[in-house]
Amino acid sequence: MATAVGTRKATTVADGERVIAVVVTWNRRELLAESLRAVLGQSAPPLVTIVVDNDSTDGTAELLRTEFPDVEVVRARRNTGGAGGFAIGIAAALTHDCDAIWLLDDDTVPRPTALGALRDIRRRYGEGTPSLVASRVVWTDGRDHPMNTPRVKPGARSSEREAAEAVGCVPIRSASFVSVLVDADTVRERGLPVAAYFLWNDDFEYTTRLIRGRRGLSCPASNVVHKTRTFGSTDADPGERFFYEVRNKMWLFGRSRGLNPAEKAVYAGSTARRWTRTIARSADRPTLLRALRRGLFAGMTTRPAPTDKLIDAAVRREGRDG
Numbered sequence: 001m002a003t004a005v006g007t008r009k010a011t012t013v014a015d016g017e018r019v020i021a022v023v024v025t026w027n028r029r030e031l032l033a034e035s036l037r038a039v040l041g042q043s044a045p046p047l048v049t050i051v052v053d054n055d056s057t058d059g060t061a062e063l064l065r066t067e068f069p070d071v072e073v074v075r076a077r078r079n080t081g082g083a084g085g086f087a088i089g090i091a092a093a094l095t096h097d098c099d100a101i102w103l104l105d106d107d108t109v110p111r112p113t114a115l116g117a118l119r120d121i122r123r124r125y126g127e128g129t130p131s132l133v134a135s136r137v138v139w140t141d142g143r144d145h146p147m148n149t150p151r152v153k154p155g156a157r158s159s160e161r162e163a164a165e166a167v168g169c170v171p172i173r174s175a176s177f178v179s180v181l182v183d184a185d186t187v188r189e190r191g192l193p194v195a196a197y198f199l200w201n202d203d204f205e206y207t208t209r210l211i212r213g214r215r216g217l218s219c220p221a222s223n224v225v226h227k228t229r230t231f232g233s234t235d236a237d238p239g240e241r242f243f244y245e246v247r248n249k250m251w252l253f254g255r256s257r258g259l260n261p262a263e264k265a266v267y268a269g270s271t272a273r274r275w276t277r278t279i280a281r282s283a284d285r286p287t288l289l290r291a292l293r294r295g296l297f298a299g300m301t302t303r304p305a306p307t308d309k310l311i312d313a314a315v316r317r318e319g320r321d322g
Contacts, residue, residue: 016099017099017100017119017122017123018047018096018097018098018099018100019046019047019098019099019100019101019102019115019119019181020046020047020048020049020050020093020096020098020100020101020102021039021046021048021049021050021101021102021104021115022050022052022086022089022090022092022093022101022102022103022104023035023036023039023049023050023051023052023089023104023105023106023108024051024052024054024082024085024086024088024089024104024105024106024177025051025052025053025054025056025060025085025106026053026054026055026056026079026085026106027056027057027058027060028056028058028060028106028107029056029058029059029060029063031106031107031227032051032060032063032106033063033067033068034109034227035104035105035106035107035108035109035110036049036051036068036071038109038110038111038112039104039110039115040068040071041112042110042112042113042114042115042116043112043113043115043116044113044115044116044119045115046102046115047096047098048072048093048096048098049070049071049072050071050072050073050074050089050092050093051064051068051071051072051073051074052074052075052076052085052086052088052089052092053073053074053075053076054076054078054079054080054081054084054085055075055076055077055078055079061073061075072092074088074089074092074315075315076088076314076315077313077314077315078314080195080198080310080314081195081197081198081199081202082105082177082198082199082202082203083193083194083195083196083197083198083199083202084195084198084310084311084314086103086177086193086202086203086206087192087193087194087195087307087310087311088195088311088314088315089103090103090182090187090192090193091192091311093184094184094187094188098184099183099184099185100119100122100181100182100183100184101181101182101184101187102115102118102179102180102181103177103179103180103181103182104177104178104179104224105177105178105226107226107227107228108137108178108179108224108225108226108227109224109225109227110135110179110222110223110224110225111222111223111224111225113221113222113223114135114179114222114223114224115181115222117135117219117221117222117223118133118135118181118219118222119181120221121133121167121168121169121217121219121221121222122181122183124167125163125164125167125169125215125217126163126166126167127160127163127215128215129183129185130183130214130215130216130217131182131183131186131210131211131214131215131216132175132180132181132182132183132186132207132210132211132216132217133169133180133181133216133217133218133219133222134150134172134175134176134179134180134181134207134216134217134218134219134222135178135179135180135219135222135223135224136218136219136220136221136222136223136224137149137176137178137179137224137225137226138223138224138225138226139225139226139227139228140225140227145178145226145228147176147226147228150170150172150173150174150175150176150216150218151172151173151174151175152170152171152172152173152218153171153172153173153216154173154266156171160215163215164215164217167217168219168220168221169217169218169219169220170217170218170220171215171216171217171218172211172216172217172218173208173211173216173263174203174204174207174208174211174216175203175207175216175218176203176204176207177202177203177206178224178226179222179224180203180207182207182210183210186210186214187210190209190210191209191307192206192307192308192311193205193206193307194206194251194256194304194307195304195305195307195310195311196251196304196305196307196310197244197248197251197304198244199241199244200241200244200245200248201244201245201248201249201252202248204252204258205248205251205252205256205258206258207258208256208258208259208263209256209257209258211258212257212258212259212260237278237281237282237283237284237288238278238288238291239284239287239288239291240287240291241291242278242287242288242291242292242295243291243294243295243298244295245275245295246275246291246292246294246295246296246299247294247295247296247298247299247302248299249268249271249295249299250295250296250298250299250300251299251303251304253267253268254299254300255303255304275292279292
């Protein structure tokens with residue numbers, strides 16, 4: 001990967017696991033501060049914390065300079081969305097000699113033992129190192145957040161279920177970027193998220209790609225709070241952003257190596273049902289129908305631009321003083 005230039009040797013930690021945290025942010029200064037305090041305050045903290053600032057205009061840069069001087073900052077020249085931000089952050093993490101990368105949104109507030117629980121699963125899992133381990137995500141009132149529920153792996157063999165249950169986990173087929181610990185060697189082998197997705201389905205595509213033929217686990221012992229404004233799933237009325245859902249699903253089903261053909265057929269069927277339900281429930285159906293048409297056309301007639309080129313065009317590295 002062209003953007004992961006060189007390798008900086010990181011100092012080893014007590015358990016031998018070198019973990020780099022990556023937080024992607026855009027214009028959520030106060031939430032970012034709360035998230036970073038929780039990340040840096042972990043009982044088993046990351047070795048390095050990287051913040052990807054997607055060209056925020058709300059004072060985020062000043063916040064990072066003054067309150068979090070030890071955080072490594074990568075600032076984009078433009079908003080690259082969650083997909084581009086995590087591609088940039090993972091590429092930056094790989095310049096360190098790391099074993100795992102902890103991915104978090106800027107409105108994620110991990111409990112003090114969240115990372116420690118994920119790391120513990122990597123050590124104790126008896127079937128080799130899992131490709132990823134995902135946290136349990138709750139809303140501000142403690143309910144499981146429907147937006148971030150990992151997809152349980154269908155048809156998992158009994159041996160796989162038993163190995164997961166032995167460490168208090170569940171086998172999964174995908175997860176969200178809200179809080180997931182990904183194996184760095186798997187990332188080196190299978191590449192970065194597709195930055196061109198911008199938003200929506202980027203984490204689904206990427207985590208299915210990391211897990212395919214490997215093991216992914218959901219860890220209920222690792223708890224984080226996802227501070228979205230409202231409690232709800234992706235079925236909520238998305239407005240113009242529905243374009244990204246449609247286009248990216250078309251790209252995913254047509255081009256991604258994350259799902260096998262049978263899985264693509266199953267997920268395509270469930271996607272069509274969800275789109276129908278979303279449009280039927282919408283208070284502004286004309287907007288969604290326009291976004292649907294545009295997304296279908298773009299998904300069938302274009303392909304994602306190479307991630308390395310998008311990163312190289314968007315990023316300028318900054319020192320700690322910004």
